[in-house]
Amino acid sequence: MIQKNSPLPIYYQLEEAIKEAIQNQELTPGRMIPSEREYAEKYGISRMTVRQALSNLVNDGFLYRQRGKGTFVAHQKIEQPLQGLTSFSEDMRSRGLEPSTRVISFKVVPASHDLASKLEVEAGTSLFELKRIRLADQLPMAYEMLYISKEVAPDLTEEIAQSSIYEYVENKLGLKIQHGRQVLEASIARRTEAEMLQVEEGAPVLMIERRSTLESNKPLEVVKSVYRADRYKFTIDMERFS
Numbered sequence: 001m002i003q004k005n006s007p008l009p010i011y012y013q014l015e016e017a018i019k020e021a022i023q024n025q026e027l028t029p030g031r032m033i034p035s036e037r038e039y040a041e042k043y044g045i046s047r048m049t050v051r052q053a054l055s056n057l058v059n060d061g062f063l064y065r066q067r068g069k070g071t072f073v074a075h076q077k078i079e080q081p082l083q084g085l086t087s088f089s090e091d092m093r094s095r096g097l098e099p100s101t102r103v104i105s106f107k108v109v110p111a112s113h114d115l116a117s118k119l120e121v122e123a124g125t126s127l128f129e130l131k132r133i134r135l136a137d138q139l140p141m142a143y144e145m146l147y148i149s150k151e152v153a154p155d156l157t158e159e160i161a162q163s164s165i166y167e168y169v170e171n172k173l174g175l176k177i178q179h180g181r182q183v184l185e186a187s188i189a190r191r192t193e194a195e196m197l198q199v200e201e202g203a204p205v206l207m208i209e210r211r212s213t214l215e216s217n218k219p220l221e222v223v224k225s226v227y228r229a230d231r232y233k234f235t236i237d238m239e240r241f242s
Ligand code: 16G
Pocket: 086, 087, 088, 089, 090, 144, 146, 163, 164, 165, 166, 167, 208, 209, 210, 221, 223, 225
């Protein structure tokens, strides 16, 4: 597979060979790949060359390293278009992935001034505060902290929080979710977030804050989410102003 007399550099050929093995599932996500020495022996090339190919693949997100363990095949990132106002459950199902949720805490708290103004309620109003880990095919994708006023969703339960809140709002409460505004920033996982998402502290994450409103213009939710940057990328379609 590696041609030493090709004009293509050897490290590049090895990168392509490994990418191909990932594509045709000889190497599956989460699996440890052979060591530098094994690749070097298999192809009769230097370990330096193997190291360069593997580093490039780590930088490009095809592989990841775990300190003291080895190099593994990365999970393909989920590509999420930013145009539609969709729920986590819908997003995962539309990709053929099974959504699930682990509720970490479910409480009623008084609205702070900041949340009260975002949700257009009086400060001190009872809000549901939900912390949830959102998983796709059992893999943690995001850690969410959601606030929703008790006035809007009076009979929200932990059981509902374990499945889809949007489904509950639309089908049980009969309300139409109309609009959302989302702010997205880069950050790193702090200790709790790292634990929830099963990444190392300091791993890159995407922080998203969404505020969505109902047809009546009444705010529905304020949600702060931390998404694993190694599992997610966002796309947006743009038109040039004419
Ligand atoms: C997404 C939304 C969140 C919403 C949730 C509903 C982002 C950043 N956040 O996670 O605001 O509450 O979907 O999902 O996309 P559910 O209907 O599955 O509970």
